[in-house]
Amino acid sequence: MSNPKPLRKAVLPVAGLGTRFLPATKAMPKEMLPVVDRPLIQYAIDEAREAGIEEFCLITGRGKDSLIDYFDIAYELEDTLRERHKLDCLKALEPSFIEAGSLIAVRQQEPLGLGHAIWCARAFIGDDPFAILLPDDIVQAASGKGCLKQLADAYHETGGSVVAVTEVPREQTNRYGILDVGKDDGRLVEVKGLVEKPKPEDAPSNLSIIGRYVLTPEVMPYLSKLEKGAGGEVQLTDAMAKTIGEVPFHGLRYEGTRYDCGNKLGFLEAQVAFALERPDLADGVKTFLKKYIDKV
Ligand code: UTP
Numbered sequence: 001m002s003n004p005k006p007l008r009k010a011v012l013p014v015a016g017l018g019t020r021f022l023p024a025t026k027a028m029p030k031e032m033l034p035v036v037d038r039p040l041i042q043y044a045i046d047e048a049r050e051a052g053i054e055e056f057c058l059i060t061g062r063g064k065d066s067l068i069d070y071f072d073i074a075y076e077l078e079d080t081l082r083e084r085h086k087l088d089c090l091k092a093l094e095p096s097f098i099e100a101g102s103l104i105a106v107r108q109q110e111p112l113g114l115g116h117a118i119w120c121a122r123a124f125i126g127d128d129p130f131a132i133l134l135p136d137d138i139v140q141a142a143s144g145k146g147c148l149k150q151l152a153d154a155y156h157e158t159g160g161s162v163v164a165v166t167e168v169p170r171e172q173t174n175r176y177g178i179l180d181v182g183k184d185d186g187r188l189v190e191v192k193g194l195v196e197k198p199k200p201e202d203a204p205s206n207l208s209i210i211g212r213y214v215l216t217p218e219v220m221p222y223l224s225k226l227e228k229g230a231g232g233e234v235q236l237t238d239a240m241a242k243t244i245g246e247v248p249f250h251g252l253r254y255e256g257t258r259y260d261c262g263n264k265l266g267f268l269e270a271q272v273a274f275a276l277e278r279p280d281l282a283d284g285v286k287t288f289l290k291k292y293i294d295k296v
Pocket of ligand 1: 114
């Protein structure tokens with residue numbers, strides 16, 4: 001398709017309760033939990049920037065204000081660091097700087113589901129294509145190109161919605177949005193249908209959506225019906241499914257490794273994987289890993 005509208009906007013839903021990380025998330029948002037030394041939200045923002053995103057909308061809830069503070073200027077801290085000539089520390093703050101007016105926050109008063117969270121961004125989205133990044137999924141790039149950049153390229157190629165997909169064990173289909181697969185060239189998969197959290201015996205495939213999407217605005221009228229789906233929540237998957245046939249819809253087998261940091265094991269694995277990528281930490285991590293492996 002020729003010249004689809006440019007992709008400049010991203011919605012980052014962060015209004016969930018994060019119950020799997022209680023008590024840590026009693027008084028701090030899950031998305032502020034660090035992997036090595038950067039909070040989850042920073043990984044999502046970095047990946048979005050690399051994909052050309054310029055405008056960000058956080059869907060927040062009560063108790064999530066530290067996420068907004070994180071992107072603000074920290075005058076006292078910065079002055080103190082400057083006085084003490086801690087230039088490396090000042091540099092470490094740079095990625096958390098967002099140009100004035102480029103980030104807005106909308107409150108989702110009640111966590112009624114991911115679909116409802118995205119619907120809360122309707123004024124921000126308007127009539128434009130938009131990305132969604134769920135910050136509790138982080139994706140380690142394999143080829144130097146981040147997951148969202150790969151989706152953005154596929155959006156420009158197909159002119160329609162594209163979601164990042166990966167194979168999951170069949171017994172886990174009841175945790176994810178699952179694709180009914182049409183034509184499949186091994187990379188891009190035509191989506192014939194979508195089902196949220198199907199039982200393994202009902203699942204049309206084992207290809208699951210991860211927390212990265214590029215959607216066209218045609219999904220918004222379906223979301224605005226606020227129909228409840230699996231788990232009594234307003235499901236984004238259900239609204240996306242209704243746009244199939246109206247706009248091109250594809251799944252992309254992205255290159256990279258996804259860590260589900262919304263669950264404890266995925267979060268712990270991400271710490272190790274990202275620390276091993278860091279020249280200042282890799283050797284130390286390998287040493288302690290060997291120590292623990294010898295014990296098990
Ligand atoms: P999760 O299913 O991981 O839920 O949401 P959660 O509340 O964050 O965590 P648990 O399951 O209680 O441990 C996936 C993403 O959707 C957002 C979450 O913030 C997370 O980024 N979300 C979910 C909302 O913003 N609003 C909702 O109503 C539901």
